[in-house]
Amino acid sequence: MFLKNCWYVAAWDHELIDGRMLPRTILEEAVLLYKSETGKVVALQDRCCHRGVPLHLGRREGDCVRCMYHGLKFDPTGKCIQIPGQEVIPPKLGVKSYPVIEKDHLVWIWMGDPAKADPAQIIDFPYLREPQWKGVPDYMHYKANWLLIVDNLSDFAHLAFVHTKTLGGSEEYAYVTKPVAVERQPRGFRVERWHMDAPPPPFHNKVLPAELKGKHVDRRNIGHMHIPGIFFLESMFSPAGSGSETGNREGTKEYRNCQFMTPETRSTTHFFWTYLNNWEGEDHNISRSLHQSLIEGFMEDKHLIEAQQKVLDADPEFKMLAVAADAALSHFRWTLDKLVAAERAEEATRQAAEPRTIPIKAPHQAGLSA
Structure with missing residues (x-):
């Protein structure tokens, strides 16, 4: 249905003034858009990785966003950098971030593979x-x-x-x-x-x-x-x-x-x-x-x-x-159909090449007694 490896308009620049936290669903993915304190546009998955509360209901703290359910704080890359009451933060704990560029009063977002996000394609x-x-x-x-x-x-x-x-x-x-x-x-x-x-x-x-x-x-x-x-x-x-x-x-x-x-x-x-x-x-x-x-x-x-x-x-x-x-x-x-088909074929090839891991079942899951 959607071509993901291309640039889409996510917002006009004026929609992000005055510290606004803008929630916007794009290609059926919930995205949070905001401007950091340094003026750079940030795009994060609008869902806290802890309990799934939308991040746009949180607050901006400098360049970061804090979920106001349990206080997890995420930096502009989506990495969790603070959990109140917990000193050790798992390195992979975070939310998805999206390449985003502000140009000619428009905010452009890349919903596909971040490694392919070439600004020259805008x-x-x-x-x-x-x-x-x-x-x-x-x-x-x-x-x-x-x-x-x-x-x-x-x-x-x-x-x-x-x-x-x-x-x-x-x-x-x-x-x-x-x-x-x-x-x-x-x-x-x-x-x-x-x-x-x-x-x-x-x-x-x-x-x-x-x-x-x-x-x-x-x-x-x-x-x-x-x-x-x-x-x-x-x-x-x-x-x-x-x-x-x-x-x-x-x-x-x-x-x-x-x-x-x-x-x-x-x-x-x-x-x-x-x-x-x-x-x-x-x-x-x-x-x-x-x-x-x-x-x-x-x-x-x-x-x-x-x-x-x-x-x-x-x-x-x-x-x-x-x-x-x-x-x-x-x-x-x-x-468009041709481009989407090519993208899907490439993704299928990539997934087929990835090593598969078979989870080890616990005894009760395998139908065995402990």
Whole structure:
């Protein structure tokens, strides 16, 4: 179900301010996230190894966490360093820790083999750190499998019907536009789509100067989807007939949509997102308006996707059928399945190579008298 040897978004950096102990289930594992006194993000299994009490109910002490049931104290590596009333601490006593990196206001976590956690594998999206690109970071929780959200984002055609009055603009978008290019990549895809000489969609029209409101635009969307569920959308709106398709950018306004889907469980998802623009200047009301428009649009998606999850749960034998617009999402699912299968095969080989120990049974367990 899950690809473990890759980086997932665990939180926005602002979720860990003021000493917050953040519990978050990721890939069906309970994780505690916090910032140490030195400012480094720590990720530990959210379960005390003694009696199983969640560590997020404990307290942070410097860089460490103390379980407030019996007082066991764990350092940022997960090692138990203090047991009240007990001088000798078994060297292996502790909780699991996870590689974690803070980059571009995001906290990334590696749920698989720590030895394979290469920071260079974190997808780079420079707009998240460049000051001219402004937006409001946010989080949603979906009661649906993350791949259903990936499917939704992979198909621009749904903009016409789901988001007619918000992000799409008109049903015409589905009928008169087709992908210019669908580029299948080793760990995802790139899709480009143009919509020429059309009214601006409502979310864009709201933030335009009065003299531009309602005027037709040439619209380009370029979507990038990356394993395990990272979506970047480059949107460009130019005056209709201005020649933006040949490289003229005069009068153009652009956006960068960043979305990160992290599985919580097989049927629930953490959804991190922000919508950036590079032209608002000091008018932060533009970011606020775009933020509200995106929430409105995402709620339209969420309503359908969560209903879809209920249908799939009710009939596990149901098989979804593909249409031409599904080429990109079909490639993504095939790519993910291939990576998961390879990971499972490697793990099976590793386990088979490990020496097996057969426990010696006590006399009463072996059916013998003492």
